[in-house]
Amino acid sequence: MTARDAVRDETMLDGNARLNLATFVTTWMDDEARELYTDSFDKNMIDKDEYPQTAAIEQNCQRILADLWHAPDPDSSPATSTVGSSEACMLGGLALKRRWQHAREAAGKDTGRPNLVMSSAVQVCWEKFCNYFEVEPRFVPVSDEHPFLDGSQLDEFVDENTIGVVAIMGVTYTGAYEPVAEISAALDAIEKERGLDVPIHVDGASGGMIAPFLQPELEWDFRIPRVASINTSGHKYGLVYPGLGWIVWRDEDALPESMVFRVSYLGGDMPTLALNFSRPGAQVLLQFYLFVRLGREGYTQVQQVSQDVALHLSSGMGAMDAFELVSDGSTIPVFAWRLKGDKERNWTLYDLSDRLRMRGWLVPAYPLPDNLTDRTVQRIVVRNGLSMDLAESLLETIREETKYLESLTTPLPDSTQHGSFNH
Numbered sequence: 001m002t003a004r005d006a007v008r009d010e011t012m013l014d015g016n017a018r019l020n021l022a023t024f025v026t027t028w029m030d031d032e033a034r035e036l037y038t039d040s041f042d043k044n045m046i047d048k049d050e051y052p053q054t055a056a057i058e059q060n061c062q063r064i065l066a067d068l069w070h071a072p073d074p075d076s077s078p079a080t081s082t083v084g085s086s087e088a089c090m091l092g093g094l095a096l097k098r099r100w101q102h103a104r105e106a107a108g109k110d111t112g113r114p115n116l117v118m119s120s121a122v123q124v125c126w127e128k129f130c131n132y133f134e135v136e137p138r139f140v141p142v143s144d145e146h147p148f149l150d151g152s153q154l155d156e157f158v159d160e161n162t163i164g165v166v167a168i169m170g171v172t173y174t175g176a177y178e179p180v181a182e183i184s185a186a187l188d189a190i191e192k193e194r195g196l197d198v199p200i201h202v203d204g205a206s207g208g209m210i211a212p213f214l215q216p217e218l219e220w221d222f223r224i225p226r227v228a229s230i231n232t233s234g235h236k237y238g239l240v241y242p243g244l245g246w247i248v249w250r251d252e253d254a255l256p257e258s259m260v261f262r263v264s265y266l267g268g269d270m271p272t273l274a275l276n277f278s279r280p281g282a283q284v285l286l287q288f289y290l291f292v293r294l295g296r297e298g299y300t301q302v303q304q305v306s307q308d309v310a311l312h313l314s315s316g317m318g319a320m321d322a323f324e325l326v327s328d329g330s331t332i333p334v335f336a337w338r339l340k341g342d343k344e345r346n347w348t349l350y351d352l353s354d355r356l357r358m359r360g361w362l363v364p365a366y367p368l369p370d371n372l373t374d375r376t377v378q379r380i381v382v383r384n385g386l387s388m389d390l391a392e393s394l395l396e397t398i399r400e401e402t403k404y405l406e407s408l409t410t411p412l413p414d415s416t417q418h419g420s421f422n423h
């Protein structure tokens with residue numbers, strides 16, 4: 001008991017997870033989910049033979065996602081759960097690399113210098129992928145004219161060593177959707193002119209579980225033939241506690257057989273691929289629980305409520321004199337703002353972030369990447385559990401703190417080190 005209390009006391013100083021508006025990751029699930037979690041936190045996902053029902057439930061989830069993302073034949077799309085999108089992205093990147101290698105080898109060409117093309121606003125997991133697996137990252141810079149990857153500059157970045165292009169559905173910094181159809185069209189033009197057939201991996205860490213419900217007409221998924229694979233975080237808008245991710249490939253051609261391992265399963269074998277061996281199975285059961293409990297309609301309602309709250313908050317922020325919106329939450333329920341450049345101020349968004357932290361709210365401020373690093377923005381991620389009432393009280397707090405900061409007659413000292421921001 002003493003040990004338990006010691007750990008509890010230590011973590012008391014952590015922020016309150018529900019007031020953490022920095023994270024995309026689930027901080028609230030209902031009581032039934034908690035019960036199910038408690039019942040199953042001893043399950044190891046890798047023990048497919050010992051827990052065949054859990055393995056079957058994982059496959060069900062994979063088919064549901066393949067179907068949600070319009071795979072041509074959801075029953076035969078290779079897929080796996082992972083600990084999160086980062087692992088899923090590693091696997092997606094590795095499949096692109098392996099496919100490219102096989103094609104180059106078959107053509108008797110050199111395979112020494114693979115590169116991956118993506119926006120400079122990618123999540124840090126793509127930098128890790130390139131670093132760990134020795135792929136040259138080619139970052140297409142974001143700028144005022146091109147705030148995200150839109151396909152227009154691809155021609156300069158893509159060459160015969162390009163293993164693929166990453167398109168992000170839900171850019172971490174702003175929530176923007178990169179236009180997968182336009183990126184694909186640009187790659188079609190490149191194929192026509194230069195004979196390079198470059199596949200797309202969609203990083204749908206957040207948007208993969210929003211777009212199918214809130215923007216069902218938007219074509220960003222396997223409806224676009226060039227999309228080879230898609231990942232999402234079950235623990236973001238999949239609504240499950242951390243750590244769960246998913247990746248689905250279009251078809252067996254998109255995932256080289258040489259990456260697949262076979263584990264024993266009910267006297268036969270089952271294909272698996274993953275970077276980890278042991279990992280919790282409970283989150284997979286929670287994902288299936290939510291698919292059953294909410295269904296398409298329920299997911300749509302939950303995501304719609306988050307979006308309504310995001311739009312309400314962003315319009316409240318946009319109405320305050322000091323701020324202008326960078327995004328409004330109409331893609332994923334995430335929006336960002338910056339300080340208006342209309343006058344000299346004695347404070348920055350970092351100061352507002354500090355003031356809000358004193359009131360319990362965690363609302364990060366950070367620089368935009370690359371060419372836009374002189375631009376500080378502040379962001380709110382609206383998740384299931386941030387009710388309209390809480391949002392209203394947050395807006396009121398922001399109004400009060402902004403009023404205080406605007407009343408300062410001398411500049412606040414610049415006391416904090418502002419690093420870059422990775423989630």
Ligand SMILES: *Cc1c(COP(=O)(O)O)cnc(C)c1O
Pocket residue numbers: 024083084085086087089123125168170171172203204205206233244245423
């Ligand atoms: C969060 C995020 C990731 C990493 O996902 P984890 O599930 O935290 O590993 C990758 N890409 C994007 C766009 C993200 O938002």
